[in-house]
Amino acid sequence: MRAAVVTEFGGPEVVEVVEVGVPEPGSRQIRIKVAAAAVNPVDVGVRVGVFGGAGERLGLGWDVAGTVDAVGAAAGWAVGEQVVALVYGMGKSLGTYADYVVVDADSVAVAPVSVDAAHAATVPLNALTAAQALDLLALEAGQSLLVTGAAGAVGGYAVQLAVRQGLSVVGLAREADEELVRSLGAGRFVSGEVASRSVDAVLDAAIVGESALEWVRDGGAFVAVIPHTEPAPVRGVRTAAVEVSADGARLAELVALVDEGVLTARVAQTYALADVVKAHVRLAEGGVRGRLVLVP
Structure with missing residues (x-):
């Protein structure tokens, strides 16, 4: 072969x-x-x-x-x-x-x-990464999440899954991607400056890194999507990075969401x-x- x-x-x-x-x-x-x-x-x-x-x-x-x-x-x-x-x-x-x-x-x-x-x-890889990153963030419905790289493959799935969890989602991407990111369900869109300490958490699909911590409120959370790329915690902000793991049962749940039209x-x-x-x-x-x- x-x-x-x-x-x-x-x-x-x-x-x-x-x-x-x-x-x-x-x-x-x-x-x-x-x-x-x-x-x-x-x-x-x-x-x-x-x-x-x-x-x-x-x-x-x-x-x-x-x-x-x-x-x-x-x-x-x-x-x-x-x-x-x-x-x-x-x-x-x-x-x-x-x-x-x-x-x-x-x-x-x-x-x-x-x-x-x-x-x-x-x-498999992209949706599982997004889902397992959201698991690490452990946010509750109503909390705010900023997704960097929201127009990308991992970021797009993260936006859709976060919206399904009842989170208030801000999508960060290039200006040309605003229509796409909003179509995925993001309630707000940003392409440049983000207000300091304005969200409960960041899911860093674009690997912005340490500078993105400034967007998280004191005591919030930050998760990167590449192992060992998370910055050191500050102001009580929890930081972590997801290392995706194979999980057929969880993948089956994500497949069902594709068939339901929840995931694109x-x-x-x-x-x-x-x-x-x-x-x-x-x-x-x-x-x-x-x-x-x-x-x-």
Whole structure:
């Protein structure tokens, strides 16, 4: 089968598509025939060496939508089921940029029926990150939350989930994105200066960092979406960063919200697996609204 990997760190050009053996599922695992795999910033991190692994073959891709192709013992899934999954990809020799991928059975959920595979592939990593970041914030209905990068994939899901929780949401994004951010449910939109200590919490999907703490009231909360990027706490503000974890049960809840129209899965552009370098070049150009998705 084909898989996109890196064996050296660098720009988009270091990603190569190679022929590898089809992986076999072990106990409590399933194999998925990949229909779509989202391209995420974390894949760039793997590609440039942020997470280490020099000299190794590293697979790319954390999101997958596809069809169960084979099952291991006690997997609890059946061949032919349409599914989505998060594959925690740090240090793996194969990721979801491939024709087939093996995943742990408890990381899998039935795919949404209201969208195609490309859109379904944008849900696992981004929606789980948003949901688990909101868990860390532990806000109550009526409290105010500012989401940075509100027009992005994680930020957009965060806005919609926060609104569903009854939070008063302020979306921070570029001025050109105001219509989009408001369509996601943000009650307020800002593109520049934010008043000091004006919100109960910040969900920092854009990794603004320490300066965003000034927007949080004393005793509020701040959560970043990349591990270890949270600033030190000040004025009693709790700070943390989410490290996304695979959770099939939670993913199933998020899939249901897609089918209910609560969450909007957005695809910016699709690419063939053979054009994975082009996808990484486009991601590097910035300004992508929704996810780039590989469709093998």
